[in-house]
Amino acid sequence: MAFRLLQHRGVDGSRAVIAALGNHASFVPGFESIRALAAHAIAQGQTLEAAVAAAGQGDAVDLMSEHAAGRLIAPIDHEDNARLLMSGTGLTHLGSAEGRDKMHRDAAASDKQTDSMRMFLEGVAGGKPAADDIGQQPEWFYKGNGSALVGPGEPLSSPAFAQDGSEEPELAGIYLIGPDGTPFRLGLCLANEFSDHITERHNYLWLAHSKLRQAALGPELLVGTPPQHIEGASRIYRDGALLWEKPFLSGEANMSHTIANLEAHHFKYDLFRRPGDVHVHFFGTATLSFADGVTTEEGDVFEIEAAPFTLPLRNPLAKAEAVAVMVREL
Template sequence: MRLIQVLDAAGAARVGVIAADGDTVQLLDGWSHSYDLAVAAIAQGVTLDALAASAIGSQTLSYRDALAAQRVLAPLMHPDPAHCHVTGTGLTHLGSAAARDAMHKSLQQDAAAMTDSMRMFKMGVESGIPQDDRPGAQPEWFYKGDGGIVVAPGAPLPSPDFALDSGEEPELVGLYVIGADGTPHRLGFAIGNEFSDHITERQNYLYLAHSKLRYCSLGPELRTGELPADLRGTSRVRRGDAVVWERPFLTGEANMCHSLANLEYHHFKYAAHRRPGDVHLHYFGTATLSFTDGVSTVEGDRFEIDLPDLGAPLVNPIAIVDSGFALGGVRPL
């Protein structure tokens, strides 16, 4: 099922299902937010699909028009942004055939000559998939922020004035709600743009944490159920009417050195990540970036991430913003 959160003609938030024609949105009766729908499904012991299907009403709207008017919201939010955790894992994807060959050649070199990043990638290649019910290797993990950093499809991605780069990362995102007993429940998946500062990251790998503390986007749709193992999409950067960069990208377990179950285990094994009622939006990584091809983005550039198996593309422009803080901004009390 393809679920969205959308503002109706009166400006009220509604949960909707994308019909088979790809444009008709069937609004659900009685449900304003996918979070409430998920909490109810968990409590009733039914699937998200079943509860959504039982609530489909007679009201409809045009998906195309809603996207054009920027009335489509992120597909999952918590009513309190502080209870939404936005995180991710890196060095999880094998990349294209050419990149894969280069990686495998690098893995043949003496271990002492490897960078820490290459060692971690090697661990994933060798044991990123659980065997005999034992967890696989731990992935690289990072924190991006709480729900306040998530922008809606079509909305500008704010890049702080202190950033050295404003770069896209086309990714698969897992959407989760923690049940009352502490069990993580995966609602489904969405397209994500894990917006990052790659110049800061490249200065020193210990700056990874700084580079990830940025806004991000996901959606427009939440796809429920299992995913195809091989997912293929296109990532592009537009400047005005011109496409300044475009490349295909691969994701899904067939193109990853970690299984999704392994990445989920290493995130949710921490008790702090299993607090009842919390939302988790987890980015699973990528191997395709415009930055690696020497592209320097500028304000107004528009990112377009198209992954057809997950519905409509995710589109967001860049907006440079004042960080609102300066040296000496802390006041003694």
């Protein structure tokens, strides 16, 4: 049975941690955040499950009701947004190169193998090294800091200058850096790694621009060994009606890289091992409505669900107002 952790914010603004196993969920006494619980577990040399067991069991919680009421928030955050880093890797899933390669090939109007396809094939060949070895490094991108993290039910806001705002259904690894610089994986979340695919399609070198957007996390942190196979569905609703739906696959059985290899190439950099920092790292996807010709509109609702997560991630699409930015000399 899948062990999950969630963060709750009451009507009065008070926060709490919820532990869920199967259909049973209850509050975890003594902790207001999963980050605090994880820091305690690290200090005690415990696993998260052991730390929860030691804390005892609080009142039972009806997750469905709390989710519907909007009281389940993103399962990780940091009081200092600058101490939470969002990043990701692309072209990590089997089949993920098809849409990207077509997008870039059409733009280049050339039969030459694109950089995207080359990177994907290199990952297929070397992304799953033997245990304790480091394999081919993946594509990597910076997504933003904690100010761009969106929780369940909250709008995903596309900048006024964006050319597209589309979903990317995937898994995100959640990490806390320990006092000695050791990265600890707390678990996995369902995620919507929201991106601007029209900007990316124009030129692969604009990938960095296309990724500087908000991203959403589902309410549950799945703790323990990541499942090898995760199968779910990605949907878009418009005016309450289903506009688009497609299954998506994740987990290492459906990836060209191991999670350990993606982690090794992220945390090999000293600046990503600063004690106390939180990392949200997106593992990629092979399923995009954009690749099927869907043009999203303000008010559309993205929905992502997949077992063993029991709650869906839903976020409406919003459009931010234009902001005039003027750089002044001093």
